[in-house]
Amino acid sequence: GAVVSQHPSWVICKSGTSVKIECRSLDFQATTMFWYRQFPKQSLMLMATSNEGSKATYEQGVEKDKFLINHASLTLSTLTVTSAHPEDSSFYICSAKTSGYTGELFFGEGSRLTVL
Amino acid sequence: GNSVTQMEGPVTLSEEAFLTINCTYTATGYPSLFWYVQYPGEGLQLLLKATKADDKGSNKGFEATYRKETTSFHLEKGSVQVSDSAVYFCALSATTDSWGKLQFGAGTQVVVTP
Numbered sequence: 001g002a003v004v005s006q007h008p009s010w011v012i013c014k015s016g017t018s019v020k021i022e023c024r025s026l027d028f029q030a031t032t033m034f035w036y037r038q039f040p041k042q043s044l045m046l047m048a049t050s051n052e053g054s055k056a057t058y059e060q061g062v063e064k065d066k067f068l069i070n071h072a073s074l075t076l077s078t079l080t081v082t083s084a085h086p087e088d089s090s091f092y093i094c095s096a097k098t099s100g101y102t103g104e105l106f107f108g109e110g111s112r113l114t115v116l
Numbered sequence: 117g118n119s120v121t122q123m124e125g126p127v128t129l130s131e132e133a134f135l136t137i138n139c140t141y142t143a144t145g146y147p148s149l150f151w152y153v154q155y156p157g158e159g160l161q162l163l164l165k166a167t168k169a170d171d172k173g174s175n176k177g178f179e180a181t182y183r184k185e186t187t188s189f190h191l192e193k194g195s196v197q198v199s200d201s202a203v204y205f206c207a208l209s210a211t212t213d214s215w216g217k218l219q220f221g222a223g224t225q226v227v228v229t230p
Contacts, residue, residue, distance in 0.1 A: 004159065042222055043223060044205070046219075049216075097215070104162075106159075107152075107159040107160035108159050
């Protein structure tokens with residue numbers, strides 16, 4: 001089946017630094033990808049919808065200047081957490097949609113960010 | 117707004133026991149409903165789905181029926197195996213949202229012991 005890969009799977013950084021997380025669709029083209037955030041023992045919360053070649057659409061309450069999303073190609077979307085702080089520590093998960101209005105969704109393995 | 121509520125875990129069962137995970141939702145219109153499973157160290161995988169009322173999704177021995185009258189989509193399996201140990205997420209895609217935007221429940225961890 002289709003595979004979506006996230007990198008890195010875990011990262012530790014110092015407060016104030018920026019961290020980039022990649023989401024790649026390995027064997028299909030994804031015009032749309034989604035970024036979620038998951039707190040411990042809580043559900044996945046949608047952060048933004050990433051569309052290839054255009055600006056991301058952010059959910060209410062998500063700071064677009066804090067969480068920069070770039071979808072520069074049909075197989076890659078990146079999430080950059082800028083000036084990270086300990087409260088940004090979380091599990092970040094992406095999903096990618098195959099083509100078509102009701103395309104299938106495939107999820108990455110997730111990336112755990114710890115900000116010291 | 118739209119929301120999904122599922123039973124808290126962990127749910128611990130013996131092999132061959134019957135599994136039920138309750139899921140109820142709140143949404144306007146006619147959402148599509150999903151169950152995803154996350155095995156340790158892996159990404160979420162679609163387990164089954166239903167796109168309209170009274171539809172039954174089924175896969176790998178798991179079943180769930182879209183009940184609009186009770187706004188529920190409970191997951192069931194008649195005889196679980198140790199390999200079914202995972203976290204199960206109920207989710208919906210609202211008709212008012214673009215396809216692919218999912219609202220998730222909190223997830224239910226299932227532990228099956230030999």
